[in-house]
Amino acid sequence: MAGLTLASPSAERRTYSPWRETWRRYRRHRPATVSAVLLLVLILAVVLGPFVWRVAINEIDITAGLQGPSLAHPFGTDDLGQDILARMIYGGRISLAVGLAAMTVAVIVGTLIGALAGMSRGALGHALMWLTDLFLSMPQLPLLLLLIYLFRDGLKAVFGPEGGIFILIVLVIGGLRWMPVACLVRSQFLSLREKEFVEAARALGASPVRQVVRHILPNAVGPVIIAGTIDVAAAIIAESTLSFLGLGFPPDTPTWGRLLYDAKDFLDIGPHWALFPGGAIFIAVVAINFIGDGLRDALDARQVI
Amino acid sequence: MPPLLEIKGLKTHFATDDGMLQAVDGVDLTLNKGETLCVVGESGCGKTVTAMSILKLIAMPPGRIVQGEILFEGRDLVPLTSSQLDDIRAKEIGFIFQEPMTSLNPVLTVGEQVAESLRRHEGLSNKDALDRTVEMFKLVQIPNAAGRLHDYPHQFSGGMRQRVMIAMALACKPKLVIADEPTTALDVTIQAQILDLLQDMKERFGMAVMLITHAMGVVAETAQRVVVMYAGKVVEEADVDSLFASPGHPYTQGLIRSIPRIDLASEHKTRLEAIGGTVPILINPAPGCRFAPRCRHAMQICSEQEPVLREIAPGHRMACHLGAAP
Amino acid sequence: MSEVQTSEALLRVTNLKKYFSVKGGLLSRELGRIYAVDGVSFEVKRGETLGLVGESGCGKSTTARCVLRLLEPSAGEVMFDGQDVLGLSGNDLRAMRRNMQIVFQDPFASLNPRMTVGAILGEALTIHQLGSSASEREARVASLLVKVGLKAEHMRRYPHEFSGGQRQRIVIARALAVEPKFIVCDEPVSALDVSIQAQVINLLEDLQAELNLTYLFVAHDLSVVEHISDRVAVMYLGRIVELASASDLYRNPQHPYTQALLSAVPVPDPKVKRKRIRLQGDVPSPMNPPQGCHFHTRCPVAEARCRQTAPELKQGSDGHFVACHLA
Amino acid sequence: MGQYVLRRLLIAVPSLLGISLVLFIVLALAPGDPFSELATNPNVPPEVGAALRAKFGLDDPIYIRYLRWLAAMAQGDWGFSFVSRMNVDTLILQRLPTTLYVIGSAQILALLVAIPVGVFAATRPYSIFDQIANTLAFIGFSLPTFFTGLLFILIFSVTLDWLPFVYSTDVKGTGISWLFGQIRQAIMPVMVLGLFQGASMTRFVRSAMLDVIRLDYVTTARAKGLGQARVIVKHAMRNAMIPVVTLIALQMPAIFGGAIVTEQIFRIPGIGSLLISSILSNDTPVIMAVTFVFACLVVFFNLIADVLYGWLDPRISFR
Amino acid sequence: QSPAPYKPTKRGGGGPLKLLWWQGATLLNPHFATGTKDQDGSRLFYEPLASWDGDGNLNPILAAEIPSIKNGGLAADAKSVTWKIKPGVKWHDGKPLTADDLVFTWEYSSDPATAAVSKGVYGDIKVEKVDDLTVRVLFKAPTPFWANAFVGAYGCILPKHLFAEYKGAKSREAPNNLKPIGTGPYKFVEFKPGDVVRGEINMDYHMPNRPHFDTVEMKGGGDAVSAARAVIQTGEYDFAWNMQVEDEVLLRLEKGGKGKTSYAVGGDIEFIMINFTDPNTEVDGERSSMKTKHPILSDAKVRKALSLLVDREAVQKVIYGRAGRITANYLNGPAQYVSKNTSWEFSIEKANKLLDEAGWKLGADGVREKDGKKLKLVYQTSINGPRQKTQAIVKQACQKAGIDVELKSVVASVFFSSDVANPDTYSKFYADLEMFQIPMTQPDPALHMRRYLSKNVATKENKWQGQNFPRWVNKEFDAAIEQAEGEIDPIKRASLYIKANDIMWQDTMVIPVMHRLKVEATSNSLRPVLSGWSNETDNIQDWYREATG
């Protein structure tokens, strides 16, 4: 009707949805792609490992203590002769689950608080930002130590020795890491809510919930995902540091950090004992960080919005 | 006497994720001493890249001058290294950028930003350089010049910032000033001030000006000669009067006719003549004339063979198959 | 001001004010105010296009947003189709929104990059429950796209796959989706290239004719405003200084600011040599606008009284309003 | 400027109050008994522990204890260590300089590594150097400090026998040899902390530089013929430092966390190791004071960051 | 164990002595010392009248001689002891040491307001001055073990002229709490709580040719393994305290050759305690109440079976090594008190048999059950590497015998705390089994054994301050102990304690696991004088360095 025929957009070039576009860009980040595969392998190993490697994690054989890698014990044994591979498979589930769950907690809490602060213009927003600042200045490691000290037994009573401490560690690590996410989400919200497409939705009569859910959140997830990956890595390190300071999982729960802690005195006698869990932590953390880096490139706001 | 600046067959390409982007793909132009040359064209057609290529100010990588010569006073600048070019930058060729907001360093005082170039090229002491800066500020009509020396860019309005930019570009009295859309970001009343000022300066210093713009109005008011670019190529070149009087290329014609004209306001309103379609993407462009898909007069040959610049009248050149001898 | 009112006015804005407070310091005290819109009155008649021009920061967009209640005005009255817009809330406001839509300047920021064109257009229909079924809504979206010169299959594409001009068409389609009577166009072509600009202007004109739309057309480019508008209002620093029919205004500008503005517009014809009125200095900050007539600091003909009292917007001959002591 | 700092300090007060309240409550709820060590000793009659509990008012309600703490704090009384039976402030003041020395040196090392490497990498994005620096940075902050600490000890102390791994407060000798001793014993902890910090900082610097380098004013500077080095140092770096300062300030709590671990490993008599030992011996007043000092330090460094920010960026006015 | 004779022929000249304590001293008043680390630090400066040597004999320090019946020091009725002080001893500030200082020390410590940790030692006695260099300690009842006050760790004497004003409630304000002035071989130089204690040679020391070292430094912090490394592997330090480290690690470190480990035998016992009351039933707000009986463990057969399931050999081999001796006795020293009537064994078969006899039948899931109840036990201990490993070893054997053991480990500071509000303390014992170590702080069994008297049961009533955590009541045992405590004849007294120990063994009321030795790391050239009956620094004046390491 406008009396015009237009060439179809962007000629014949095949283009994709923003997410596929992101994936396409992500795949070009070599280390990130390799890391994603590595992490997947790690996850598969700890999930499926027990079906393949059927050695009990607490089978003591003191005659076979501190043996290096062999066919019977591919990762060697610890001083009680327990199979390190089996323990690592078991502990890896916990370590990785801690990372993922703590990240989930941090992201959910952070997004909620950030979104609330970003959408409200009044006292609530100020109060939430003050709270965020307060938590940012909180000395975290000491608090982490104290909280775990404080609540572990109560939760243990309710959820069992492993479940309780898992929930606690996840909540505490996640609960002390939401602030960056909240800041990020808030600043995203502050800028996005003034964006013209949000204003257009408002002009169309979209409710605030709709504006947030359909327009603001989907555009804010990119940075949140990146922050989330960093949180996974940080939580894994935090858990191992806690174990290292003797305050993590119960001694008979062989998380990677715990294994490392147990092995630290045997570094020069049985280096394999520390090397494998240490290496696993390292690989997981590097991989996750690289994935975050790849996502950052792929989701770079400048290129999408 | 050789022209001040002569660009021959310049090709500047950018490596992008999707392939080679041929931002500038064969640009020829000449600029004589003391002349004002306007470069017009749509956004993204390569005006800035052409200008930046002269002093190798494009990001390299991803950018690369693939081919061509840039003769400044007969000397080819293309093979020079960045540090060799440093002696020409600002000293021989001054630059004024499009966005006065972002083109000044926000954390340095404006005085320092002008003075550092004087210290570098004129070997002045700090004090002398600042004195000269005050002079320049007065020249570009910054009120209370001496007092504002130690102010930061954010304390200036857009128009004042552009004056600082002009002072900076002219500080070393270059032979050529390249002004890349110096008024696009400004309001009309301020735009008029800045254009007047530029004209003023040009006359005072007797330098040549290469003015990049996309506003035909600005071209008509300031240029002596005009180069029209489309999709990385020069499509037409003429002196300003003949270009407006008899635009040859269909793109130039469309460009002139698609703008509403205020001076004709009293006459009955006509429908604007729009150029349909959109600007082509410069990665692996289709063969033939790049304007062909949007051209009203497109012929078979247009999508097969690339037209070359040819003279259609003295001093008027154009790249179009239309009216060319078969 | 009573003369301004006519029965055919679709929109009437009276003495609209919008201040932004600048906060800072401990306990975020109010440090100052930006007088973005400082008492603006105008009306838009059914089926006409009112142009609103002025320099950057003079309050054009703020006025437009206040009219749509995308911003809450600090004072004033906005009547749309006999209804007090500022008094509405909840569902009434939503219903009102069906009648008024907006097209923004930046086609790249106006479309949610994570929604397909179909979803963007469909959302408007969903919110106002237009179209009973999904397939019906899809059909409507398709026809909207065709109406603005795109193709139905573009529905499944994402905004980043379109050029600026095409995006602006999608934005217009979105505004049209709810079948409004009135569209605010906030610099709809400023971000577009000249060649594309004409396409969009033509489209807007065609749509107006076909759908009997009313436009408030905001721009800083006088030639564009002159081209598209029936009447034009000139704003300076939060106030309207002159309002007249387009041809009248260009032929016979009364306010010194309008005169300077017009003379500053470059004309794309080297043969036309005009005398330019050069304005001195910059626009003052809206944080502390000058006393009296806001323009007196730059006015070539200012007198003492201009510094003291602000001139009223007074009607001259046949609907030509000027706010100047000297006019 | 002075007013600005004052205002920032005033804003910090409610935050610190909030933090102290949270910490106090957590501590009050924490299990354990500061006099537990007495309990294991059959020689010590249980009444002694009970008498001490009563003496230190451990059986009062929380809010009374908090108010008492607050009142004492306001008068400059940091409390009394149950375990050392001495004033907490003496205890902390003895150790604070060491912590600041180690953290400070580590931070300087981190900056010395991060700024040149980050800047250089950013000027040549995706070059070999950039990729190597990037990969190393990733590895650097993916290795937990406790692990690197142990490795360093094994390599440099045990195997090579180059460096001592027990940090001694007073180093023998005078003049140069004293200085040498101080530096020698700080090398490992400072490296562990500094490289960990430096790794993430390198990433900050690099990305901030990348953001700045493509800005228009850098092109302007190049158009002035100033030369690459000058353009980078004078025009790009200062602007790139602006976001980096904020990011480093945000990292402060993590830096102190890392310091706790390193102090523990290398027996550095800083407030971090004091914290761990007081947590283990349930010395509540000391835990409270040390965590609070950490919070104050974080707030203080944030303040410094704010001031720095304002100094780097003239657009921020100290109004 | 007999120490080499002291070789140095002159005072000083030994250079610095560098000691590494992985827990640094936090205070330097011996009467406030919360742990041996503090006692060790104070002991560099303060001295008692006498200290214990490796064989459990007294060794005079400030005493002119050790009281005996022969020299008239010991009263025949065992109700008093008279100490003679070495003449001419001077405090570090030059003031002479007199009987007044001893009397004051007693007053100071026994004042409840002082809240001294040594109150247990001085609270029930009286000290009177006989003359300037003689004091008499008076007991309420005949006391066969008279060498408690003024001996060993709590025996350190404070200078009256510096502490007189700071007795009782004001005790915490004494400036000399942090700047000790004693009579010891080293004079105070510097103290940083938890970090370092530094001293320099006392040139006026009252023993000839002593001390050997010019300065002493006691550095604190870190962990045991790295402390061992610093002494044995890198030689940065001369001596490290209390190497609670797997023996394997120590053996490996010793290959480095710069140092070695030394051991001192005392009476410390690592054992598993059995709960005789029911931890899962609450009576009057108290679990493990005396009104209940443990549903499983009150059966002696089950207790015997458990004892059979503790693979002590494995525990020693993998965990304690040279630092532990397998034992079936609760009382392990001094030699005259050690029972030879007991034995231990590890046998899953026998345990199975006993359990079968007790009526616990193997269930389908491999766990025994009786009357529909599973044989499931909670086994708690403090968090500590060797303990968790022991737990793992015991748990595995129990599993093989059809006992389901749930391991629980509690942070040490909670486990050993006297916090009434906390359910996880060892004195509450809300578990079926718990394992820890009881140190024997003096070479006399009285304190060690009387814990298990019926009257010492830990209950809610006494705020769990009773020391009989198993809530074990045995008339025969009570009688034996009570008789022993009034017995002056050492031979008869010893046989009564052996009898008491045997009763404990027969009833399997505790399961002794390991008789633990003190383990220290020393550089090759250092000649420390160590004793299992005293703290590491109790004989510091006799330490020296052999010229050729």
Ligand SMILES: Nc1ncnc2c1ncn2[C@@H]1O[C@H](COP(=O)(O)OP(=O)(O)OP(=O)(O)O)[C@@H](O)[C@H]1O
């Ligand atoms: N650093 C770069 N990397 C990749 N592509 C680039 C780069 N710089 C410019 N280009 C591309 O080169 C083309 C020409 O850009 P140029 O800036 O010269 O256009 P222009 O004519 O100056 O447009 P405008 O009027 O918008 O300033 C554009 O398509 C642009 O996207």
Ligand SMILES: Nc1ncnc2c1ncn2[C@@H]1O[C@H](COP(=O)(O)OP(=O)(O)OP(=O)(O)O)[C@@H](O)[C@H]1O
């Ligand atoms: N949300 C806001 N908070 C504070 N000040 C604002 C806000 N929005 C606009 N302003 C100020 O109000 C004044 C008018 O702004 P407005 O956007 O209406 O101008 P405009 O005429 O549309 O300018 P332009 O041509 O640049 O779009 C400006 O000085 C602007 O800085």
Ligand SMILES: [Mg+2]
């Ligand atoms: Mg450009």
Ligand SMILES: [Mg+2]
């Ligand atoms: Mg606007």
